[in-house]
Amino acid sequence: MFCFQCEQTAGGKGCTKVGVCGKDASVAQKQDELTCALIELARAADGKSPGPEADKLMMEGLFATVTNVNFDPNRIQELIELVKTEKEKLGGAEDFPQDKLWDDDVNARSLRSTLLFGMRGMAAYAWHAHILGKEDKDIINWFYKGMKAIGEDHSTDEALNLLMEFGNVNLQCMALLDEANTSAFGHPVPTTVPMKVEKGPFIIITGHDLLDLKQLLEQTEGKGINIYTHGEMLPAHGYPELKKYPHLKGNFGTAWQNQQREFDGVPAPILFTTNCLMPPKASYADRVFTTGVVGYPQTQHISEGKNGIKDFSPVINKALELGGYPEDKIFTGINGGTEVMTGFARNAVLGVADKVIEAVKAGDIKHIFLVGGCDGARPGRNYYTEFVKKTPKDSVVLTLACGKYRFNDLDLGKIGGLPRIMDMGQCNDAYSAIVVATELAKAFNCSVNDLPLTLVLSWYEQKAVCILLTLLALNIKNIYLGPTLPAFLSQDVLNVLVEKFNITQISTPDEDLKKILG
Numbered sequence: 001m002f003c004f005q006c007e008q009t010a011g012g013k014g015c016t017k018v019g020v021c022g023k024d025a026s027v028a029q030k031q032d033e034l035t036c037a038l039i040e041l042a043r044a045a046d047g048k049s050p051g052p053e054a055d056k057l058m059m060e061g062l063f064a065t066v067t068n069v070n071f072d073p074n075r076i077q078e079l080i081e082l083v084k085t086e087k088e089k090l091g092g093a094e095d096f097p098q099d100k101l102w103d104d105d106v107n108a109r110s111l112r113s114t115l116l117f118g119m120r121g122m123a124a125y126a127w128h129a130h131i132l133g134k135e136d137k138d139i140i141n142w143f144y145k146g147m148k149a150i151g152e153d154h155s156t157d158e159a160l161n162l163l164m165e166f167g168n169v170n171l172q173c174m175a176l177l178d179e180a181n182t183s184a185f186g187h188p189v190p191t192t193v194p195m196k197v198e199k200g201p202f203i204i205i206t207g208h209d210l211l212d213l214k215q216l217l218e219q220t221e222g223k224g225i226n227i228y229t230h231g232e233m234l235p236a237h238g239y240p241e242l243k244k245y246p247h248l249k250g251n252f253g254t255a256w257q258n259q260q261r262e263f264d265g266v267p268a269p270i271l272f273t274t275n276c277l278m279p280p281k282a283s284y285a286d287r288v289f290t291t292g293v294v295g296y297p298q299t300q301h302i303s304e305g306k307n308g309i310k311d312f313s314p315v316i317n318k319a320l321e322l323g324g325y326p327e328d329k330i331f332t333g334i335n336g337g338t339e340v341m342t343g344f345a346r347n348a349v350l351g352v353a354d355k356v357i358e359a360v361k362a363g364d365i366k367h368i369f370l371v372g373g374c375d376g377a378r379p380g381r382n383y384y385t386e387f388v389k390k391t392p393k394d395s396v397v398l399t400l401a402c403g404k405y406r407f408n409d410l411d412l413g414k415i416g417g418l419p420r421i422m423d424m425g426q427c428n429d430a431y432s433a434i435v436v437a438t439e440l441a442k443a444f445n446c447s448v449n450d451l452p453l454t455l456v457l458s459w460y461e462q463k464a465v466c467i468l469l470t471l472l473a474l475n476i477k478n479i480y481l482g483p484t485l486p487a488f489l490s491q492d493v494l495n496v497l498v499e500k501f502n503i504t505q506i507s508t509p510d511e512d513l514k515k516i517l518g
């Protein structure tokens, strides 16, 4: 096997025997086969959408190969068969040999992989929008254009242009998802979320799929079962159409990499709607349920029924059988806090934009940091906790995605009535941050790069890759990236990105803060 798509890749180079994520060689092999089948489908379709069946497979197939999504070789095999059938319907196409996927000149491989991983990330966003009934032909067509391009040879300039074009399409895709979420569930409002678990039966729901949560809330109404979010599901508490359910009680645990410890011994089922799933330990595997694109051998999977409704009865019955805690149980975040806040998406932040602009003009807010992105297991990720702790009192920290669990339970006080840490949502909500930055730039009549704003990003999986490409396509410069740089960026490709966009790898919080504020 060969895989180097995520931040924890073995030795910072590539997983070759088994994935650090737990993906074994047979699953890696199937995922490569699926990727090649999708390239062939894009070829057969001549680089544009041939119809809804193929479109759905394109999104689902790419999403299934995102890190920590699907470890089930049978489910990947099913997808391969379906993709091949669609390809044949279109008259077939020349095979794309699997050994060409990773084996090439190091720069060509780097550019091809960057596009592929970005597209895997965008597929997740497009999929979430799709299940909420939102699609955009330009975005769908680009999946075929991009996958076809991955199967071709390109000069470095051509490949870089493709990456920038992709970044712009991904911006459109993030806007589409934002519209899908806000039209289905309303605009998030600032909300305090407790980390206490009340006594009695409960269900933990994790991942990014808000529609799954909505259906679960409906199906558990009046049954005496409480629902707790975990990981990237936390921002759900801010949405009016989800927070209206009184049994959506709070948030359980922290970011994905702590799940094997946090889920051990919990008297409740856990429903995974998307990444990040780690191989479940025997001590709790019988309580793990997957749905959507997620899969793991031998865990129970809840499929979609007629009219898009999923029947969560097996999860509900498990919750009743396990019964939950006999008494209320207090949990804390990693810094000891007992509650966290969320719901500062674009509408909420722009609603107080006047205050922010005034505070910046008056010098009360001297700097805005966006400290966001994925969490992960690497010890170096403490950087983000220390960085946020050390940000000066006259600065604001916007955050998003699961990396925030490193600091979202800290009380850093307020500025002008606003909390100094504001959670804008999931990684899926990076669009909110882009809108806020763009609006601030307009208000100050300058470019985003001239704002007193610094992006300090943490990456792990491929959604972070597509977001990064969008930020670069928007010509956003001086991004701090960590904890390590992607193994799939060759030295030459990295040099180009550093030269054009001044991407900097994080060093220490003190040094970086000095550079940023000095």
Ligand code: SF4
Residues within 6 Å of the ligand: 003, 004, 005, 006, 007, 008, 009, 010, 014, 015, 018, 019, 020, 021, 022, 023, 067, 068
């Ligand atoms: Fe390795 Fe990451 Fe690929 Fe898993 S997803 S096999 S950890 S590079």
Ligand code: SF3
Residues within 6 Å of the ligand: 068, 208, 231, 232, 256, 275, 276, 373, 374, 375, 401, 402, 403, 426, 427, 428, 460, 461, 463, 464
């Ligand atoms: Fe996290 Fe997996 Fe990326 Fe959605 S849940 S940000 S890592």
